[in-house]
Amino acid sequence: MGLQAYLTLAAVVFCIGLFGVMTRRNTIGILLGIELMLNSVNINLVAFARYSGDVTGMVFTLFTICITVAEAAVGLALVILLFRVRRTVTADHLDLLKG
Amino acid sequence: MEWLTPLVAPFIVLNAIIGIVTYVTLLERKFAARMQSRVGPYRVGPHGLLQPIADAIKLMMKEDVVPTAVDRPVYNLAPIVFLVPCMLIFATIPFAPGLGVADLNIGILFFLAVSAMEIVGLFMAGWGSNNKYALLSAMRAVNQVISYDLPFIFSALVPVLLAGSLRLSDIAAAQAGLWFVFYPVVGQLAFIAFIVSTVAAENRAPFDILEAESELVAGFRVEYSGMKFAIIQLAEYAHVVGASFLGALLFLGAWAGPGPEWLGPGWFLLKAMFVFLLVTWVRWSFVRIRVDQILALSWKVLLPATLVLLIAAAIVVVWRGTPGV
Amino acid sequence: MSADVLAFWFLAIVLVGSALAVVLTKNLFHAVLWLALALTGTAGVFLLLDAEFLAAVQLLLYAGGIVTIVVFAIVVTERLVGERLSQTSRRIGGGAVVAGGVLALLLNAMRGQPFPAARPEMAGDLTRLIGETVLTRFVLPFELLAVLMLAALMGAIYFARPDE
Numbered sequence: 001m002g003l004q005a006y007l008t009l010a011a012v013v014f015c016i017g018l019f020g021v022m023t024r025r026n027t028i029g030i031l032l033g034i035e036l037m038l039n040s041v042n043i044n045l046v047a048f049a050r051y052s053g054d055v056t057g058m059v060f061t062l063f064t065i066c067i068t069v070a071e072a073a074v075g076l077a078l079v080i081l082l083f084r085v086r087r088t089v090t091a092d093h094l095d096l097l098k099g
Numbered sequence: 100m101e102w103l104t105p106l107v108a109p110f111i112v113l114n115a116i117i118g119i120v121t122y123v124t125l126l127e128r129k130f131a132a133r134m135q136s137r138v139g140p141y142r143v144g145p146h147g148l149l150q151p152i153a154d155a156i157k158l159m160m161k162e163d164v165v166p167t168a169v170d171r172p173v174y175n176l177a178p179i180v181f182l183v184p185c186m187l188i189f190a191t192i193p194f195a196p197g198l199g200v201a202d203l204n205i206g207i208l209f210f211l212a213v214s215a216m217e218i219v220g221l222f223m224a225g226w227g228s229n230n231k232y233a234l235l236s237a238m239r240a241v242n243q244v245i246s247y248d249l250p251f252i253f254s255a256l257v258p259v260l261l262a263g264s265l266r267l268s269d270i271a272a273a274q275a276g277l278w279f280v281f282y283p284v285v286g287q288l289a290f291i292a293f294i295v296s297t298v299a300a301e302n303r304a305p306f307d308i309l310e311a312e313s314e315l316v317a318g319f320r321v322e323y324s325g326m327k328f329a330i331i332q333l334a335e336y337a338h339v340v341g342a343s344f345l346g347a348l349l350f351l352g353a354w355a356g357p358g359p360e361w362l363g364p365g366w367f368l369l370k371a372m373f374v375f376l377l378v379t380w381v382r383w384s385f386v387r388i389r390v391d392q393i394l395a396l397s398w399k400v401l402l403p404a405t406l407v408l409l410i411a412a413a414i415v416v417v418w419r420g421t422p423g424v
Numbered sequence: 425m426s427a428d429v430l431a432f433w434f435l436a437i438v439l440v441g442s443a444l445a446v447v448l449t450k451n452l453f454h455a456v457l458w459l460a461l462a463l464t465g466t467a468g469v470f471l472l473l474d475a476e477f478l479a480a481v482q483l484l485l486y487a488g489g490i491v492t493i494v495v496f497a498i499v500v501t502e503r504l505v506g507e508r509l510s511q512t513s514r515r516i517g518g519g520a521v522v523a524g525g526v527l528a529l530l531l532n533a534m535r536g537q538p539f540p541a542a543r544p545e546m547a548g549d550l551t552r553l554i555g556e557t558v559l560t561r562f563v564l565p566f567e568l569l570a571v572l573m574l575a576a577l578m579g580a581i582y583f584a585r586p587d588e
Contacts, residue, residue: 001432002541004534006473009436011530013443013462019523020447023516028452028497032459035490036443039466042482050473053544055553059562061478062554065485066569070576072490076497077580083500173457205551208480215488219460222495226453238499241492248488265551 006047013040025090027079031072038068108200109190116189119368120336121151123375130376131383158329166229166322173227178323178330181220184213185334188341193268195354195363206267207259210345211252214300217338218244224331225319236318239390243299243306246397251296253405257289258349260412271353278352285412290350292405294374297342298381299393301335305385306393343374431472439465452498460491474543477551 013036020033042061049057086093125140125147132139140147165174191206193199203209218241225237259265261282262273280290299306320331347353347370354363388396442465445458463486470479546553558566 001429001472003539004537004541005432005436006469007534007539008531009439009469011527011534012440014530015523015527016440016443016447018526019519022522023447023514023519025514026452028494029447029455032446032455032494035459035486036446036462039463039486042478043466043469046470046473046475046478050475050546051540051543053546055546055550055557056561058475058478058550058554059557061475062481062558063562063565063569065478065481066573069485069489070573072493073580074576074583076493077583079497080500081583170451170453173454203476204549205476205480208477208484212480212483212488215484216464218488218492219457222492223457226495234499238496241496244488245492 003047003051007044010040010043010047013037013043027082027090028076031075031079034075035068035072038064038071112189112194112200113186116186116337116340117333120333120340121155123336123340123372124154124332125151126372126375127379130379134380134383155329158332159326161325163325163327168229169322170227170229173223174229174322175227175327177220177223177227178327178334179220180223181217182330182334182337184216184220185337185341187213188338189344191267192341192344192348193271193353194367195360196268196272198364199268202266202268204266207255207265207270207345207349210267210341211248211255214338214341215244215248217334220334221319224323228319228322230322232316233319233321236321240302240319242390243302243393246394247296247299247306247401250292250397250401250405251300253402253409254289254292254296255345255349256409257285257405257412260409260416261285263416267348271348271355274352275355278350278355280350285408285415286350288404289408289412290346292401292408293346293350294377294381296397296401296405297346298378299397301339301342301378303339303378303382305381305388307382307387339378340371340375343371343378346374347371428472431468435465435468435472438462439469453495456491456494456498459494463491474546474550477554 017033017036017040020036021030022033024030024033042064045057045061045064049055049061082088128150129139129147140150143149143153165171188210190200191203191209193202221240222237225233225240228234258270258279261279262270264270264273279286281287320328323331344367347367351370351374353370354367356362356366356369358366439462442458442462446455446462449455449458463482466486467479467482470476470482
């Protein structure tokens, strides 16, 4: 399997995640899409690292995994806060800033 | 038949584990009975030796009751998802030098990662049952697992630091001179922390609020019956046995012992059973504690303590110049 | 077909299938479970790329961590108020067009590039190499990451704590 196969797989997963982010109504659903996108980026990083023989990409993946977890924790804390204040987690209803 | 060779070791280990796990239930019941001045199972076979087999047959013959309101795919898949990680943890454990399924170079990390997956199956069971007790139990399980995974990992990392390797066979070999449980101060404290967080991670008393018979009926498995119930029980005991093997390997020198080398696996099994009985002893000796006490114990005591311990182990290793005893 | 190619195709099908299920399934809880499968599949891809350490970290942090947090959020926000747990999508057509467009763009950019087909030999133990690189060349980002994690932890606690 060449590098191209892995990159194509990552691109497909990335676009599926993008689709999820754009179409989901539920905030948690949107976060799931973001996780998918970040995940596909990790596949890319590891694949590039392996095929160029340089470990840097893998170190970077380690960092992105940690940052993703932090992002998820804060994001879901926000969702819980949002739910507590507005009693809804549907993104369409969160339009206070609309003129 | 060449392609069969890689399957032989996993097959043998899997069956041996299932056999051990079945008989460990008898060991626990006998042990608990002794602690309470009872005899325990005695009817089936000599000294109740055939009791686990009778139990297994009974559970297999039972009717499989599925409530109408369950989330069917999730409910049916949950026991399997729960069982797989509990069996996979045995994959990296070397039962003697060179005797194991796969001696990965990230052995212990694999063990920790796979046992973290168990919570997914547990939550599937709790949610899929569509029962408020099951859901409450699953929520408590999540609380507890998040809280006790960290002390568990940190205390398991102390032997890793002392041995200077993530590979389980290296950790075992590093204890040829001195078992890590006898390592001055650091070893004993880490072993205590490991046992406490193992008991909590296995959701056993005094940390068993997620099944809490008196308030939650039986927790996340309340809607399960027959074979599925048996699988969940098997997985839970397999996890306890796996953690016991890990404890024996990390702290008790694994297969080291007097006698010829082929006795190694026997010593290992004996030590693992010792850790198992330790956990069982805790289970039958202490009363269940409250949710807030469980969380406080983890975040306010165990987590800082294991962190300090880890730093202390690092200092010891740096001071001695080389990892290993 | 060699075992490697077979494993790749198997993982690719699992990954893409579960990813599609994440964004298409109606039941939010099922979506999270599909996400767990997708993340596990990714760990498998890492294994194929010889990065066992990253595969283990992926399982430990993602499957054990994120899935747990997400499920927690679902229970707190949906299940406890007794709402029917389903979610709908909007503007599916538009989303599909945009996502498909991005995919076409990415694949087009990839086409004709001289990508290596073979992997160079990596010297020694990759796990050890990662560890050494993190603690020498990337020690400053590593420390910054620790600060970031602490900030995220405190932020999450601040947001989600109950009102006094």
